[in-house]
Amino acid sequence: MAWTTNVLVGQSGGPTAVINSSLAGVYESAKSLGAPHVYGMQYGIEGLLQGKFVDLDQYFSDKMQIELLKRTPSSFLGSCRFKLPEASVDDRPYRKLFQLFEEHAIGAVFYIGGNDSMDTIAKLSAYGAAINSPIRFIGVPKTIDNDLALTDHTPGYGSAAKYVATILKEVICDDSVYNIRSVTVAEIMGRHTGWLAGAASLAKGADSDGPDIILLPERRFDEAAFLARVSELTATRHNVTIAVSEGVKNKDGVFLCDLVSTAGQLDAFGHKAILSGTSRYLADLIRVRLGCKTRAIEFSTLQRCASHLASRTDVTEAYQVGGAAVEAAAEGKTGLMCAIRRLSDQPYQVTTELVDVQQVANLEKRVPDEWITPDGMQVTEEFERYARPLIQAELTPIYINGVPRHIHLGNV
Amino acid sequence: MAWTTNVLVGQSGGPTAVINSSLAGVYESAKSLGAPHVYGMQYGIEGLLQGKFVDLDQYFSDKMQIELLKRTPSSFLGSCRFKLPEASVDDRPYRKLFQLFEEHAIGAVFYIGGNDSMDTIAKLSAYGAAINSPIRFIGVPKTIDNDLALTDHTPGYGSAAKYVATILKEVICDDSVYNIRSVTVAEIMGRHTGWLAGAASLAKGADSDGPDIILLPERRFDEAAFLARVSELTATRHNVTIAVSEGVKNKDGVFLCDLVSTAGQLDAFGHKAILSGTSRYLADLIRVRLGCKTRAIEFSTLQRCASHLASRTDVTEAYQVGGAAVEAAAEGKTGLMCAIRRLSDQPYQVTTELVDVQQVANLEKRVPDEWITPDGMQVTEEFERYARPLIQAELTPIYINGVPRHIHLGNV
Numbered sequence: 001m002a003w004t005t006n007v008l009v010g011q012s013g014g015p016t017a018v019i020n021s022s023l024a025g026v027y028e029s030a031k032s033l034g035a036p037h038v039y040g041m042q043y044g045i046e047g048l049l050q051g052k053f054v055d056l057d058q059y060f061s062d063k064m065q066i067e068l069l070k071r072t073p074s075s076f077l078g079s080c081r082f083k084l085p086e087a088s089v090d091d092r093p094y095r096k097l098f099q100l101f102e103e104h105a106i107g108a109v110f111y112i113g114g115n116d117s118m119d120t121i122a123k124l125s126a127y128g129a130a131i132n133s134p135i136r137f138i139g140v141p142k143t144i145d146n147d148l149a150l151t152d153h154t155p156g157y158g159s160a161a162k163y164v165a166t167i168l169k170e171v172i173c174d175d176s177v178y179n180i181r182s183v184t185v186a187e188i189m190g191r192h193t194g195w196l197a198g199a200a201s202l203a204k205g206a207d208s209d210g211p212d213i214i215l216l217p218e219r220r221f222d223e224a225a226f227l228a229r230v231s232e233l234t235a236t237r238h239n240v241t242i243a244v245s246e247g248v249k250n251k252d253g254v255f256l257c258d259l260v261s262t263a264g265q266l267d268a269f270g271h272k273a274i275l276s277g278t279s280r281y282l283a284d285l286i287r288v289r290l291g292c293k294t295r296a297i298e299f300s301t302l303q304r305c306a307s308h309l310a311s312r313t314d315v316t317e318a319y320q321v322g323g324a325a326v327e328a329a330a331e332g333k334t335g336l337m338c339a340i341r342r343l344s345d346q347p348y349q350v351t352t353e354l355v356d357v358q359q360v361a362n363l364e365k366r367v368p369d370e371w372i373t374p375d376g377m378q379v380t381e382e383f384e385r386y387a388r389p390l391i392q393a394e395l396t397p398i399y400i401n402g403v404p405r406h407i408h409l410g411n412v
Numbered sequence: 413m414a415w416t417t418n419v420l421v422g423q424s425g426g427p428t429a430v431i432n433s434s435l436a437g438v439y440e441s442a443k444s445l446g447a448p449h450v451y452g453m454q455y456g457i458e459g460l461l462q463g464k465f466v467d468l469d470q471y472f473s474d475k476m477q478i479e480l481l482k483r484t485p486s487s488f489l490g491s492c493r494f495k496l497p498e499a500s501v502d503d504r505p506y507r508k509l510f511q512l513f514e515e516h517a518i519g520a521v522f523y524i525g526g527n528d529s530m531d532t533i534a535k536l537s538a539y540g541a542a543i544n545s546p547i548r549f550i551g552v553p554k555t556i557d558n559d560l561a562l563t564d565h566t567p568g569y570g571s572a573a574k575y576v577a578t579i580l581k582e583v584i585c586d587d588s589v590y591n592i593r594s595v596t597v598a599e600i601m602g603r604h605t606g607w608l609a610g611a612a613s614l615a616k617g618a619d620s621d622g623p624d625i626i627l628l629p630e631r632r633f634d635e636a637a638f639l640a641r642v643s644e645l646t647a648t649r650h651n652v653t654i655a656v657s658e659g660v661k662n663k664d665g666v667f668l669c670d671l672v673s674t675a676g677q678l679d680a681f682g683h684k685a686i687l688s689g690t691s692r693y694l695a696d697l698i699r700v701r702l703g704c705k706t707r708a709i710e711f712s713t714l715q716r717c718a719s720h721l722a723s724r725t726d727v728t729e730a731y732q733v734g735g736a737a738v739e740a741a742a743e744g745k746t747g748l749m750c751a752i753r754r755l756s757d758q759p760y761q762v763t764t765e766l767v768d769v770q771q772v773a774n775l776e777k778r779v780p781d782e783w784i785t786p787d788g789m790q791v792t793e794e795f796e797r798y799a800r801p802l803i804q805a806e807l808t809p810i811y812i813n814g815v816p817r818h819i820h821l822g823n824v
Contacts, residue, residue, distance in 0.1 A: 014589075015586060043591040047591060162815070167718070170717045173486035174485060177491045202813075202814065206817075207817055208820075301709060302582065305582045306579070400618075401614075402723070402803035403574070403578050403614060403615060404581065405617070406620065407619065
């Protein structure tokens with residue numbers, strides 16, 4: 001089936017290394033199905049409400065631009081953190097949006113994002129159905145956190161996982177350089193779920209033991225058991241490496257990082273200090289209680305923007321869900337998210353499928369309890385069997401003058 | 413000329429992404445010149461004094477292992493921070509070392525490192541000359557800081573510079589994702605010199621403005637001028653990116669990072685907090701004085717261990733200085749360092765040459781004043797002309813199971 005109407009696509013929430021591959025998938029599928037124009041909303045729904053439309057044809061008429069797009073981190077279109085109100089409470093943004101859709105002859109809207117973005121798609125499709133609009137709304141999953149339900153995994157996770165595993169492996173090399181005992185605590189993103197922290201286990205191989213301890217938000221932090229384990233490890237080896245999710249809480253349900261920043265500290269200007277610091281907290285704890293040399297490392301925002309180290313599997317799947325979302329809309333479907341279903345682990349095979357976007361919006365997928373070791377300080381082989389295929393293969397950056405070339409709105 | 417005696421090699425000081433390429437260069441040149449055994453000192457001179465010898469033939473008999481060695485970050489042999497005493501004050505370590513050299517029939521010693529390592533080579537060669545030892549001592553330069561004199565640049569710098577430029581470019585993409593004003597401050601290694609901070613300028617290209625401000629330790633921090641410039645920038649653009657060397661000092665000569673940690677802060681356990689924080693200091697300063705959203709990012713230890721993003725130019729040159737050092741020793745030379753001399757910028761061409769190791773040990777090379785803009789907040793085109801060739805080309809990691817494979821002492 002072919003498009004006679006235009007298509008609109010937006011990106012929302014935190015970026016990933018491959019969110020632009022999904023944009024490429026939407027764009028190329030829509031064009032190949034005959035869409036006269038593929039428009040982008042700049043800064044997501046929030047920008048769209050301010051009339052920020054861009055015509056993507058002016059950026060992607062050449063296949064070389066698509067290749068650069070796949071290699072450009074962050075959200076090409078810009079993003080937002082914005083939740084639509086319930087239409088029953090305030091239907092003004094809906095009326096404004098549907099008017100914009102009509103003015104631009106939009107037949108389908110695609111939104112690339114996480115839970116909140118799926119909530120947006122659910123609300124828009126419900127509103128559309130209520131007013132008998134023919135416009136189709138399809139969600140395209142994206143998040144490094146991998147916490148979306150009804151999909152085997154989310155595009156963005158594989159690349160973040162590959163980044164975490166690779167640089168942790170390099171940091172472990174660096175840890176062992178001096179002939180002294182030391183503990184390194186690496187802080188990994190993931191406020192609510194431990195999917196990304198668990199990926200630290202993928203550093204393990206014939207040439208590396210990987211992290212000695214992994215702490216996930218799925219388990220409350222047990223200080224005594226933790227210190228006993230670290231003490232046991234430091235007695236038998238020179239260098240101990242700990243991977244910790246930023247979202248780990250103590251037994252009272254308080255984030256460890258808040259135990260640092262609520263200690264009444266002030267910055268150099270007498271204001272309350274802003275210290276992100278789950279790794280800092282644990283490094284201090286080990287140093288003070290066990291008298292051991294420690295260092296804390298935050299893997300930082302690079303986890304969501306290190307396109308130079310993207311997983312080719314992830315890049316490909318991100319593109320595929322974007323393309324399959326367009327096909328679904330072309331077939332008249334709406335109010336759905338294009339998910340990934342795993343057919344087998346070995347050989348790794350997946351396919352796309354459509355799931356209810358409302359359900360996705362309301363759920364959060366956590367690491368299964370049986371994939372965490374009984375002591376709560378490691379992930380199991382099942383976790384590795386799940387995650388290892390997602391970090392396979394690479395997409396070589398196009399290096400110009402020694403650094404990867406990107407593409408941006410405004411500098412075609 | 414050919415070797416009939418054995419060869420000994422060590423690594424010292426902080427690691428780099430290519431220090432092992434120099435080890436590969438020493439090993440392969442020594443073997444090709446006929447050295448019966450190439451020994452490594454584990455944990456540098458400090459480990460050697462404890463008798464820590466390894467026979468490298470058991471690790472590198474296969475060329476595949478050499479390829480892995482070139483791709484393995486950190487120091488394969490381990491390292492130390494250790495200065496030999498003056499022989500006139502205490503000659504015991506010298507007697508011990510020369511006895512070990514004799515026991516292992518060592519004809520030449522190579523030490524891969526920075527200023528302190530060159531000091532070690534200078535002292536050993538002077539002691540050797542005084543006792544009429546035939547052993548030759550040659551230094552092989554290495555440091556991400558690029559602060560060694562008498563060499564155009566140091567192996568290790570190009571890869572660290574490529575890492576800094578690449579990830580800063582990715583972070584700049586990430587900065588612009590939301591439609592809000594924000595300032596990002598990225599902290600880059602370099603306690604005394606701004607070579608690595610200056611490399612942030614290499615993020616600039618047709619697709620990126622690069623950092624808006626670069627602060628180097630070569631200039632004292634002028635708070636008023638800095639805030640005026642940030643204010644000017646935030647008035648004209650959404651996202652401002654600042655690269656700052658960890659070693660920047662205020663007008664009184666105090667490290668900015670010490671202004672944070674001497675503010676009397678305590679960690680969560682009531683101990684004095686250890687906060688590395690030049691970027692944190694500046695981010696707080698901007699937030700408090702200009703009321704702007706800020707974030708601080710430390711590029712951390714990855715700057716010295718991100719072999720997955722090494723510069724091929726750097727890998728090659730690190731190998732070459734290692735090999736040329738062996739050739740120099742084979743020709744009977746001693747008390748020298750194998751430096752890099754640049755023949756031309758465009759096309760980039762270099763050769764190796766031998767320089768006095770004692771002079772290298774005593775000097776520190778800073779960024780030339782004329783390569784820093786008059787306001788002290790950027791580097792000039794001359795800096796880029798110097799540094800850009802050093803980050804060219806890549807050495808693809810060998811990925812196994814999705815992560816780069818390395819080689820370690822003990823897991824051949």
